[in-house]
Amino acid sequence: KQEVTQIPAxxxxxxxxxxxxxxxxxxxxxxxxxxxxxxxxxxLTSLLLIQSSQREQTSGRLNASLDKSSxxxxxxxxxxQPGDSATYLCAVSAAGDQTGxxxxxxxxxTRLTVIP
Amino acid sequence: xxxxHQWPATLVQPVGSPLSLECTxxxxxxxxxxxxxxxxxxxxxxxxxxxxxxxxxxxVPQNLSASRPQDRQFILSSKKLLLSDSGFYLxxxxxxxxxxxxxxxxTRLTVL
Numbered sequence: 456k457q458e459v460t461q462i463p464a465x466x467x468x469x470x471x472x473x474x475x476x477x478x479x480x481x482x483x484x485x486x487x488x489x490x491x492x493x494x495x496x497x498x499l500t501s502l503l504l505i506q507s508s509q510r511e512q513t514s515g516r517l518n519a520s521l522d523k524s525s526x527x528x529x530x531x532x533x534x535x536q537p538g539d540s541a542t543y544l545c546a547v548s549a550a551g552d553q554t555g556x557x558x559x560x561x562x563x564x565t566r567l568t569v570i571p
Numbered sequence: 572x573x574x575x576h577q578w579p580a581t582l583v584q585p586v587g588s589p590l591s592l593e594c595t596x597x598x599x600x601x602x603x604x605x606x607x608x609x610x611x612x613x614x615x616x617x618x619x620x621x622x623x624x625x626x627x628x629x630x631v632p633q634n635l636s637a638s639r640p641q642d643r644q645f646i647l648s649s650k651k652l653l654l655s656d657s658g659f660y661l662x663x664x665x666x667x668x669x670x671x672x673x674x675x676x677x678t679r680l681t682v683l
Contacts, residue, residue, distance in 0.1 A: 459614075498675050499661065499663075557670070
């Protein structure tokens with residue numbers, strides 16, 4: 456069964472710093488990987504989706520990379536801002552899913568605090 | 572544009588009482604629908620998914636059930652709540668043939 460791990464569990468950085476969040480998964484046979492942001496008490500907001508055939512995706516100050524063979528993904532946040540404070544979750548879907556459901560397996564997240 | 576609604580936003584229920592949480596999606600047809608639970612300090616756990624009306628698959632044995640009476644409506648139910656059912660319940664959808672999942676605002680359930 457796919458297991459997704461995110462390290463560190465929590466991270467505090469001063470405003471303006473660049474930072475990297477890590478995600479690893481045990482089964483490299485994935486269909487895609489999705490990064491989400493979750494604010495306290497709220498639902499998940501999709502940030503970036505990387506297909507298994509892609510190496511990276513960018514959106515504004517965010518850049519997500521994928522190394523499928525090693526089972527790793529990183530989310531790079533440039534010039535961090537206090538508004539970036541949230542929990543960041545990564546999730547993968549399995550290749551060869553015959554159900555058509557494209558179910559996601561989630562990590563437990565990294566709680567980011569950007570200090571003004 | 573597509574939107575997803577969940578209600579209620581918060582709910583406090585006694586042990587042994589029934590439960591009904593509702594999720595509806597607007598602006599799309601024939602989506603895949605999902606129910607997740609997020610317990611304190613734990614990751615998201617997929618509870619149920621549905622690829623069509625009346626088609627429900629369960630990922631884990633539990634005290635809960637799900638139904639999809641209409642194309643864009645997904646309901647999570649229980650006949651008798653347990654303390655362990657407390658958590659944050661999230662509904663999500665994915666467009667047919669698309670890849671991204673999109674989540675609703677969630678329902679905070681506290682069972683006392």
